[in-house]
Amino acid sequence: MRPIPILTALLTVAVLFMLVFQREMVRDFVGLGSDAEAAVEEDTPTEETTDASRISVIAMRSAAQEIDSAVVVRGETEATRSVTLMSEASGRVIAAPVAKGDAVAEGDVLCSLDPGTREVALKQAQAQLTEAEQNLNAAEKLSEGGFAAETRVLSARSAFEAAQSGVEQAEAALDDLDIRAPFSGLIEDDPAEIGALLQPGSPCATVVQLDPLKLVGYVAELDVNRVSMGAPVGARLATGDQVQGRITFIGRAADPVTRTFRVEAQVANPDLAIRHGQTAEILIQSAGRTAHLLPQSALTLNDAGDLGVRVVGEGDVARFMPVDLVRDSTDGVWVAGLPDETAVIVVGQDYVIDGVAIDPTYRESGT
Template sequence: MTSSSCGSLHKQQGRISSSRAVFIAIVTLVFLWIASGFIFRGDTEKTNATKSNLPSVAVRNSQAQLVARELTLNGEIRPNQQLNIRARTDGMLEMIADSGAEVSQGDVIAKLSIDDREVQRTQAEAQVKKAQSDFNATKKLIEQNLSSQSQLQALEAQLEAARAQLRRITFDIENTELTAPVSGVINQRFIEQGAYVSAGNQVLELIDNDPLIAIINVQQSQIHRLKLNMPATVKLIGGTDRQGQVSFIAPIADPQTRTFRVEITIPNQNDPIPSGMSAEVTIETNNVKAHKISAAQIKIDAAGRMGVLTINDNNETRFSPVTVERADVNALWVSGLDDETRLVIISHSSLTAGQKVTPKPVPADYDKGEEL
């Protein structure tokens, strides 16, 4: 083979090697492109699958509002006064008011027999006159040195004894009539007409229901919120509401319960109601910023704290402790949250604090009872 032929052959082999290298490079790039498509698609599908597996929750942006803070406690309704009228002298009961009778202050509600007390008073008056006369006469004799000072002192003692007897008889006569110390209603009679009454015996019970007094016991942690003359709403059994105001706050706590007795005075002139019933007392104390939520949103954590679920900027759930400041018919007002917060309104599964979720808006028809 000639040298020129060998050179041509080497050049041809070089071109073949270069072409093969290019071909291999192109095949490799195509393979990598195809493979990368599968890889990225797998990552995308994995990401989409992970995202689709996150629980969906309905979230509402809530803005705190200034609301009247309320203190609501159960209590009982008591009369303004509950009096047991007792006899102050002896005698047969000649007259007594009927149970349920309405009486005014000063009305005669029972009467005892006088018997011979008028005669006794006449005799006592005569004894006083005689003792006074003897005392005056002896006093003049002493001025004339015709009597002793000791005799005058004895007559003075007799005069005082006669006066005391007259006062006792007069007292008995005046107290044969029992009068109502206040206006009210006769609740019950302890003795019937015709019976003999001794001094100190209960005769009647008189109830003064105007005004009424609602009694509640307030915890130590809440008593600082109350002040005299604060308005209060008293809800009675049967749905009747009455307005009143705080009229008494105990200056010292009950040593057994560590609660403070608080009284609310309720006018009871128009359409009067009886005492002795249970009642729910609500007192508006001060204003506080609070969020309006449903009672269904309230959760209890492992520590026994009451709270709600909220969503942070990373779409993670958070348990936020709250305090119920006010309870309306259809909602609760709670404090303890930021002024602006994202509340979890609806969720289909149990959520835990720190869980990643997919937030969605609350459906427009949720308030009508529709679910997400």
């Protein structure tokens, strides 16, 4: 067997092994280094990558303004006074000098009842009074002369006073036959007809007073402390008419169902053009406050359901700020609870949350 060919073959195999496997190891080592460098490059953010991660929004710079903060409530008109007059005596109606819708003055007769025997009772009481007066005079003269006891004088005086009371009662019974208006106003319904028999407690007529007139509304418990006695009030009726007055009453007890408080204002109604029960939008003047005028679309809710807006915070990040809705207008909504000067996100606020980096573009207020 020849040893030289065998050694040559083994040497050739060894050289080939080294060439093949050593080259793969070097390649793997070089590749690992390239991947590490690539990973380092990826972990190092560039300015271009950082700017691309910010969310573009449109914001509006807003400054707080002093506004008149009126309390607005829905209400209605109401007669200042309304009373249904009842009969205090029994009798038939012999005269009804007024009709439904008539204007009456204080003291005008609305219903007259048949006097019956009441006039006769008055004459009898007057005669008894005259007799009692004469007996008292005679008893006093006799007592002065020592011819009558003091008890006789006392008895005569008691009879005289009883007769006086009888006359007064008879006169009052006649006065009750004429049912009179307690104040100036209008007859609201049909008065009792002639010939109708009235008993004590039977209605004669209803009188309402419309000048001055009352405006009645119900204020929410959150706003009732902003209403004060004598505060100016303006109201717009459903007909378009406008009236002005002042607060005359603020309720102290809340409605058990709505938790609102009754307020009343008095307004002039000299021509009686305003009727009882008309719908009215009532504006009650209250102390002014500072607020921001924002587009209504800028309002949003946070995860807790709080009403607010998102503003541009320090470092151009989005921040949620709760607000109080003061009132709305044709130009937007007035809100309170923000700093005097702030930048409110008006477009894109629903796509960002607190702490998100933003790229704001500013626009002028009112555009």
